[in-house]
């Protein structure tokens with residue numbers, strides 16, 4: 001056992017004092033889909049490889065807005081109970097001071113990641129978090145129903161609304177009163193910010209705050225984009241969409257009660273699962289734009305792993321973070337969760353492409369995605 005501990009210590013590059021090696025770690029995660037069960041499987045693999053460490057998952061609400069509020073309180077209070085935080089792509093600038101600088105600890109692996117994603121997690125030269133997965137949304141559509149009604153895969157928002165209405169009316173007349181045209185994230189939280197940024201940007205209305213700090217949202221094209229979205233509520237979208245986050249939208253969609261859905265790639269794998277009523281009946285395309293001359297806009301999302309400055313076991317926490325973001329774990333995540341990898345090579349993996357075709361297809365989409373203005377703000 002002593003020899004084993006020594007080897008584990010050597011591999012992890014930490015000091016040999018027994019107390020520095022064994023650690024009780026806690027990691028927080030806001031669950032979406034089956035994310036919590038997947039993290040548990042990762043933690044189990046980590047503990048099998050690092051028997052000295054014990055890792056506990058602290059589950060959080062799925063709303064990133066709620067998580068952020070809680071984490072800020074914990075960090076402000078110097079909470080030592082949480083070692084590793086799962087962090088949204090937009091938080092790095094605001095929480096940078098509360099996390100360990102990972103620059104040195106990750107210097108041998110950062111070149112394996114997309115430079116722009118590393119950049120998004122760097123604040124004042126400090127690597128605030130190690131990217132776990134990136135995110136860019138899709139327009140999910142019911143292939144079978146578009147075919148049934150002879151409708152095209154829409155390119156503009158108005159076309160999407162028109163197709164949604166034709167199919168919705170047809171399906172209702174055919175005996176499904178629960179059918180809706182379009183579900184999205186309409187609740188008042190960060191998810192709606194993402195959706196609204198897409199409506200505005202894809203209408204030529206700017207990106208709320210531009211990269212140079214100019215506040216651009218007050219313009220006629222932005223106003224028209226928001227008005228258009230307002231028109232969907234209660235017509236092609238259920239009135240309840242104003243309470244929907246990702247999972248509520250997916251719930252309606254996956255039961256087979258929506259023609260279109262705006263959501264992140266995680267919904268692709270779940271919709272295609274064996275127990276899903278829409279398995280084999282849907283596909284994804286890029287989000288529509290206002291006119292054929294405007295460009296589709298996808299908000300850049302994604303999740304990262306940060307080590308709390310108040311952790312009592314920062315070396316072990318770093319070991320866990322490296323493991324969770326390793327090439328093997330990113331591959332598993334790509335296959336089992338259909339989350340977009342942050343490591344470049346995973347996009348060329350044939351097993352990933354076969355199990356999760358959305359991943360190679362979405363490489364360009366996330367690379368051209370629109371960042372939210374958290375850095376300039």
Ligand code: GLC
Pocket residue numbers: 064088089090134135190191192194246264300301302303
């Ligand atoms: C997804 C994105 C994240 C975004 C959130 C909004 O989880 O990855 O960046 O903030 O959705 O609900």
